Amino acid sequence: MSDDRFDPECVRQLAQILSETGLTEIEVEGKAGRIRVAREHPPVAPTTVAAQVAAPAPAVAPAVSAPAPAAQPDDAHSPGAVLSPMVGIAYLSPEPGAEPFVMVGHTVTAGQTLMLIEAMKTFNQIKATKAGTVRRILVTTGAPVEYGQPLMIVE
Amino acid sequence: MSDDRFDPECVRQLAQILSETGLTEIEVEGKAGRIRVAREHPPVAPTTVAAQVAAPAPAVAPAVSAPAPAAQPDDAHSPGAVLSPMVGIAYLSPEPGAEPFVMVGHTVTAGQTLMLIEAMKTFNQIKATKAGTVRRILVTTGAPVEYGQPLMIVE
């Protein structure tokens, strides 16, 4: 059913991206068909207003910091990003001194273990959801990670 | 002099309207010549933000009211507006029951008395600053007026 018809959520997302990026037109073609969204004038958008009036908060709370190591803000939105499903400590090798599960440049298959995350004294395997090449590793062994934090880019 | 050159105030006003409306171009032609203003992208304007964030105040202070009778908000900016130079009580006639100084449609000369304003038990003559025709009378005898309030339109 959802394959036969346009996906309203997709259209909404594209419209949102249009607003966010200030583009006037986006065209996307994929298996499900082609979607084109356009807006004649870049919107004087509520998002812009929000961004401006949200300004006090950065001024107020200079101390905001995640405990995580620096990842690019864009990494989480990268299509190849492997996001942490939990809060915990990252381990790139099965045990101290051992070879890491994967390294940059490695080819991985879907289901292959990429790293471990320890939470509540349990080690949880983080597996590749699709085949690809490890482009970047964004955390180090022993690093604290939060939910949704990008761990690797696999493309 | 001002006829020979462009009017910077006009240009600024048009730029302002451009920002407010999100238009990309405005062209105005009149006696004084032609002005065209354009901007490649409608600005993500501070004015817009200001207008939005100023919103609380009307919500907060529903009771705001001037003691003056209803004048159009535009009257004060009308080129023929006679503005009150003081706070006081308006009188359209020299004494109760007498003929009013002027009526709508009358032609007036510069320096002619248009009405009186009583302040601190003194009657102050409000005089025409230029010749013209009385288009509208915006106050009534006995009405309180504030500083800068439009009293008449003489064009």
Added chain:
Amino acid sequence: MFNKILIANRGEIALRIQRACREMGIPTVAVHSTADAEAMHVRFADESVCIGPPPARDSYLNIPAILAAATITGADAIHPGYGFLSENASFAEMVEAHGLTFIGPSPAHMRMMGDKIAAKQSMGALGVPLVPGSDGEVATLDEARKIADEVGYPVLIKATAGGGGRGMKVANDPSELEEAWHVARTEAKSAFGNDAVYLEKYLDKPRHVELQVLADAHGNVVHLGERDCSMQRRHQKVLEEAGSPAITPEVRDQLGATATAALAKIGYRNAGTLEFLYQDGKFAFIEMNTRLQVEHPITEAICGLDLVREQIRIAAGHALGYTQSDIKFRGHAIECRINAEDPETFLPTPGTVEAFHAPGGLGVRVDSALYAGCKVPPYYDSLVAKLVVYAPTRLEAIARLRRSLEEFAVVGISTTVPLHQRIVAEPDFIAGDYTIHWLEKFVNRTR
């Protein structure tokens, strides 16, 4: 004192706890769902950890994630706020099992008070007043008559297995008792397969009056006076007062003495609130909340203590440092809960706050995590701000409340500010003359 406190909550209460910590010089860790990444409690924290997706069960109720967040940030204590995990005894136990301090009562006391029937029995045995009635099942109509005469009409015949209003009948006078007895038993039998009933005095116009207590780990217990939370809709408190318009200092002292003696006896620790129904000069214990409450600021206003600071000090093992006679009550305080709800239909109104301006000036306190541009997500409680006013007298507090509500500006989402404006204009409210049923009727009448 603690080195770092993790605050396992969100919204205004997370901010409230952060403020206390900051004033005590203790760094804080905020936890948040992905929906709250831009929230005030995250922006103000010294550190923050995203613990899960928007649904509370996956984030703010996600015990492993919260404990892992405490571990990776090196926090040594957890403040649960109210709601979420604040009354979860297992969570408190796990916090302690991880070598961290739970800022609250012992898990045993949380469990005791979590079982509402056991709580009543325990407190009743310690001399705390309960609703008068039979001790357990009433076997015969004659016995029911005898007890009803003792406690006085109206009385309620209730199924021991009951709930949800079924198997429950009121007898307003002796002539109605027999029918109520039979109907209640029949309903109980058909609804629960058990016709056992008990009898208690029916409170038809009670006030909700609750007592704030503080107890340290050294056996010191004080009460901080009562709050009147009778202004309720669907069992949700809407506006609270301290003190209660219906309570005299003598009555307060007496209830306080009974309650603090009972809590000292069981060795209760940290903050807690005993909730009572109050009618005809008598209290009936309903339940005890083993946590900080939403309406704690009105108590802070009249007794001059910072309750969160006291909670933290107690959890760190400090003695209260004052006794009951040091606690003085001054003036009157009222809190309005401002919810992101339509003020007529009470439907939630999540969305983006375009502009926010809080009232200011003398005697006005606002606790809110709103800011211009913030989002009110649809996943959590609709409480977005607490307006608390304080003045020397109740009538001055009401006048201050009225002008503060006029100043309150939230643009972009509807809030219940207009509801509060209507309430504070009502003669019954101004006279302090309202029971727990008043608001429901008022809302239905004026809708």
Added chain:
Amino acid sequence: MFNKILIANRGEIALRIQRACREMGIPTVAVHSTADAEAMHVRFADESVCIGPPPARDSYLNIPAILAAATITGADAIHPGYGFLSENASFAEMVEAHGLTFIGPSPAHMRMMGDKIAAKQSMGALGVPLVPGSDGEVATLDEARKIADEVGYPVLIKATAGGGGRGMKVANDPSELEEAWHVARTEAKSAFGNDAVYLEKYLDKPRHVELQVLADAHGNVVHLGERDCSMQRRHQKVLEEAGSPAITPEVRDQLGATATAALAKIGYRNAGTLEFLYQDGKFAFIEMNTRLQVEHPITEAICGLDLVREQIRIAAGHALGYTQSDIKFRGHAIECRINAEDPETFLPTPGTVEAFHAPGGLGVRVDSALYAGCKVPPYYDSLVAKLVVYAPTRLEAIARLRRSLEEFAVVGISTTVPLHQRIVAEPDFIAGDYTIHWLEKFVNRTR
């Protein structure tokens, strides 16, 4: 009570007075210049009248316009706030001549205290302590020596006709007296054509301590304790505390008794403040302000009174209704004056406020007429907000102040919030160890 009060002021103090009126049920009239048409005090008023163009002399100092505004709106009393016309005795007389009530002291008392030399003589004669020194001119060096020995060194030789620091010399010990005497007289002669000089004790490290008083029309006078305003820059108060870190309850009681007795004797009425220099345990009267002061909220915080309400009640002829023994001082309060100024250069920063977020929570009061989108015009005083914190102890108040300053957000214009953040971190401030010279030195040192 009054039917309608016209507030002859703008900014936060106009809003402050409006709030008190609103809580008392009295409608208000705002007056404003064309620059303030969109200002908060106009938006919140029941009625508003534009009284002139931006310059204060044509609007907020325009007496005929203000009186006409009162007439056309039917106001029966005028509250002058502080600054502008608040200490103008002629204005007060004209208000009364128009049959309206001036909410303040009698014009005679305003005039008496407006003449700084006459004020000192009057108050000195009534037993209020002055700077020790000669009674008027000192004719000979021998006489100067004698008085200097009496009052103790260092002493100041001052031209009786003097001003602006000229004709003024310090003698730190007897050996310096002769030269100071000659130099002062020579300077006085050349600068003012008059070589008459007088002598007084030189206070090299005084604190500025002031006493708040309230007096009704029935002879009752109370004091509401002192404020310490030593944190000054170029004679402008920047931060104030109540009580003073340097004053004990005994010293306060003694000064209060002297001052209230003096004011009762002259029949003073309404609010007033006696300003003193305080050094080595001794007070020296400088002047009396016959109006509400900017820093009145810290007094409200520690004594629980609403000073504007009291002013209005007194002006309406009500008796205070309490005596000195009813006034209790509790806790500690600090006010930061937040100015639209660069925090380093102190240059004014008028402009548009893009975003405004005031701190909240326990013990925090903000008085400000700012809102997101408002304009701070360049024509008036740069004070745009007052942050007042209250806590049981001075150190807790400082901790609260620090966290509140962190929360304070004004976007679009620079303010002095960062200056206050630097001050509250200073050990001297935390220790309460600062005189009226401290801030000037601090600013120069850290710039």
